[in-house]
Amino acid sequence: MASQRIRDITQRKKPLTIEIRVLRKWISKGKKEELCYLFVDIHGDAIEATAEVQDIEHFDSVIKLESCYKVDGFICCGPRTYMATVNHPASLVLGQKAKFHPVTNPNIPTLYFNFATYETIKTRIKDAKLLTDYIGRVLKNCMRSTSNGKQLRKTRLQDEMGKELEITLWPEKSHLIGEEVTTGDIVDITSTMVTEYNGLLQLESTYLTTVTVNTDLPQTADHVERLKALPLMQSSGMHDKTVTLLDLKLNSQHNFQGSRNFTCKAFIKQIQEDRSWYYVICSKCSRKLYQQEDDDGALYYVCKNDDDISPDFRYSVNATIADATGSADAIFFNESMQALLNISCKDMVTRHADKACPKALPDLLKSAIGTTKLLHVALKNDGKIVVNNVSEITSTTSNESTSHTQGTSTFTPTTPIPKPATSKRQLEDSPGS
Numbered sequence: 001m002a003s004q005r006i007r008d009i010t011q012r013k014k015p016l017t018i019e020i021r022v023l024r025k026w027i028s029k030g031k032k033e034e035l036c037y038l039f040v041d042i043h044g045d046a047i048e049a050t051a052e053v054q055d056i057e058h059f060d061s062v063i064k065l066e067s068c069y070k071v072d073g074f075i076c077c078g079p080r081t082y083m084a085t086v087n088h089p090a091s092l093v094l095g096q097k098a099k100f101h102p103v104t105n106p107n108i109p110t111l112y113f114n115f116a117t118y119e120t121i122k123t124r125i126k127d128a129k130l131l132t133d134y135i136g137r138v139l140k141n142c143m144r145s146t147s148n149g150k151q152l153r154k155t156r157l158q159d160e161m162g163k164e165l166e167i168t169l170w171p172e173k174s175h176l177i178g179e180e181v182t183t184g185d186i187v188d189i190t191s192t193m194v195t196e197y198n199g200l201l202q203l204e205s206t207y208l209t210t211v212t213v214n215t216d217l218p219q220t221a222d223h224v225e226r227l228k229a230l231p232l233m234q235s236s237g238m239h240d241k242t243v244t245l246l247d248l249k250l251n252s253q254h255n256f257q258g259s260r261n262f263t264c265k266a267f268i269k270q271i272q273e274d275r276s277w278y279y280v281i282c283s284k285c286s287r288k289l290y291q292q293e294d295d296d297g298a299l300y301y302v303c304k305n306d307d308d309i310s311p312d313f314r315y316s317v318n319a320t321i322a323d324a325t326g327s328a329d330a331i332f333f334n335e336s337m338q339a340l341l342n343i344s345c346k347d348m349v350t351r352h353a354d355k356a357c358p359k360a361l362p363d364l365l366k367s368a369i370g371t372t373k374l375l376h377v378a379l380k381n382d383g384k385i386v387v388n389n390v391s392e393i394t395s396t397t398s399n400e401s402t403s404h405t406q407g408t409s410t411f412t413p414t415t416p417i418p419k420p421a422t423s424k425r426q427l428e429d430s431p432g433s
Ligand SMILES: [Zn+2]
Pocket: 282, 283, 284, 285, 286, 287, 303, 304, 305, 306, 309
């Protein structure tokens, strides 16, 4: 019997047999309730299948969750257009002619992920067509109360590019990330909605969301490796108060200990060209490196303590930042500059700096000037401003978030996804979550 791959299925195509595992089952919400399934094949590709809700008894008798089948007799049509869990140009329609022949195939994956990047997420804001899967490393994990007493789980993740994103798990899903999940853990989350809170992108749980923590699945191995290789940064504090630069100046006149965190919508007006824009430290002891010349006059780095080291390049950019209320001097360290430019300091030095004059500002670095971003800053008690991270301002950012009145920190969430009426038919959380 001829069979085909899930990824080759197109709308209106005459169906060939597929060999799949049934990963999920749920009743869809929206204009019309449908019985939905998620199938995955041996190649790890997934597709949704739908049937009529009144046929649920029939399908419950022939389809067991997590089991494998050879399936034929379905119809290939267009994708579902509301809260689809996979990005596939087709979906399957199951009727009385659809036949499920049980098979045993341990090589078909038991989980399915289609991780979105930070860049794709921006295009999905408040668009309920397609749900979003995401993987990241935990920066911070805590519970928060809403103004009406609901307990939400807030987990801040860092993605493979070092970008920071917050996940909000609504009460019915807040148990999916436990209190024991901590900084450095890797979280895979599925079927979330991209929304915004306080001018920042976030992912909200939906009734279909599942979570796995620190899995060692082959599908996630590459992601996990890249995430573990990232320098562990301090959370930039996405819910720090958003203030103007004038507010910052006023704040710096008050006495306080240590440093305080804020966010500002501001842009780099100027980079001080007379100051070095990076420094180089030892990969082993993190101390300053020195340059030496080899016999041919080529320069290389040495450490006073260690041999066999590699130079670790770090941004340290002195700049003037500005907004409508004024300007201030600030220093951008490694994480914030990398987030702003999407390029590591090492690549900036080795690919874009003038070889003859490495301290001169590369043109690419100057491209950081002029674009307004959300700057996550720490105000030191000597009045210095350190920019710890930079994130995008979403297009729909409201002016409320720039309010510099003494607001409370009460969390007021955006409107939740409507809860399904038939919760007993909800998909069970995936194994291991
Ligand atoms: Zn060293």
